[in-house]
Amino acid sequence: MVAALLQLQAHDTALLELETRAAALEARRATLHADRVALEQQASQARAAAEAEQKRHRDIALRLAAARVELDRRVAVQDAAERLAEVTAAVARVEEGRRAVSALEHESATSRKRTTDLAHRAQQLAARSAAAGVAHASALAALDTEVAALAESLGPARTMRAALAANVAADLLAPYDRVRRKRPQEAVVPMRGPACSACDTAMPMQRHREMLAATRIEVCEGCGVLLYASA
Ligand SMILES: [Zn+2]
Numbered sequence: 001m002v003a004a005l006l007q008l009q010a011h012d013t014a015l016l017e018l019e020t021r022a023a024a025l026e027a028r029r030a031t032l033h034a035d036r037v038a039l040e041q042q043a044s045q046a047r048a049a050a051e052a053e054q055k056r057h058r059d060i061a062l063r064l065a066a067a068r069v070e071l072d073r074r075v076a077v078q079d080a081a082e083r084l085a086e087v088t089a090a091v092a093r094v095e096e097g098r099r100a101v102s103a104l105e106h107e108s109a110t111s112r113k114r115t116t117d118l119a120h121r122a123q124q125l126a127a128r129s130a131a132a133g134v135a136h137a138s139a140l141a142a143l144d145t146e147v148a149a150l151a152e153s154l155g156p157a158r159t160m161r162a163a164l165a166a167n168v169a170a171d172l173l174a175p176y177d178r179v180r181r182k183r184p185q186e187a188v189v190p191m192r193g194p195a196c197s198a199c200d201t202a203m204p205m206q207r208h209r210e211m212l213a214a215t216r217i218e219v220c221e222g223c224g225v226l227l228y229a230s231a
Contacts, residue, residue, distance in 0.1 A: 002188075002217065002228045004167040005176060009188050011164050015157045016184055022154060025147050029140070036136045043125040050118035057111040064104040071097035172217060172226075179219075179226055188217075190230035199223035 074097045078090035165173055180187040189198045194208045201222025203211070211218050211229060218227045 001169065001172070001215070004164070005172060005188055005217070005226075005228075008161075008164040008168055008176070009180075011157070011161055012180065013185065015154075015161055018150065018154050018157055022147070022150050025143060025150065029143055032136055032139055032143070036132060039125075039129040039132050043122070043129040046118065046122040046125045050115065050122040053111060053115045053118050057108065057115050060104060060108045060111055064101065064108055067097070067101045067104050071101050175219065176226060179224060183223075183225060186225060188226040188228065189220075191227050192230070196220040196222055196225065196227055198225050203227075 071094070074090065074094045078087070078094050081087040081090045168176065176187055186198060189196065191197060191203070191208075192200075194205065195202045199220060199222040201220060203218070203221075207218070210216070211227075215229065219225075220227050
């Protein structure tokens, strides 16, 4: 009775290790995927920023062209002005027009530099994302190989688990499975004298004697593990 249960526990411990490795591989797959998506997002955001700045630069160029036409017109008005009051007003309007053209020229130069910088950055990120794509593809292939190798052990180990569990009495298997969910490494432990070897809680003498006589498995009142009398 105890032997079958201990055999099951030993197997469950090995199975748990396989399951843990499988879960770690899946976590690694998720991380690889997230890294890949983050890089692609960065690249696409950089491309959008470069395109937006390029469009802004074109808008500025249009406004600059219009401001230059307007300045030429004001200069013509100034040249044609004869009376002093007209000349004074025209000169002021030409000055204002020059300031507008100069401000737009400055804005255009700044935007052109920004456009170049952003396009460069977008290019770099696209290249990095493409390189990462290649690296990720080979990392994923290696991961798939590992997962497949692990599956070859996991499948039979799960089948074996069912076979070993069938050897354990149902009224023992259910409590075992319940305890194991909380304490996967140590659901069944030997007694040390009249005490639980996991938590040291001592069993009442009478109950201990009955347990020994009946070679029963008992639940520890201290920590809830299944106890068996060690030889
Ligand atoms: Zn205990």
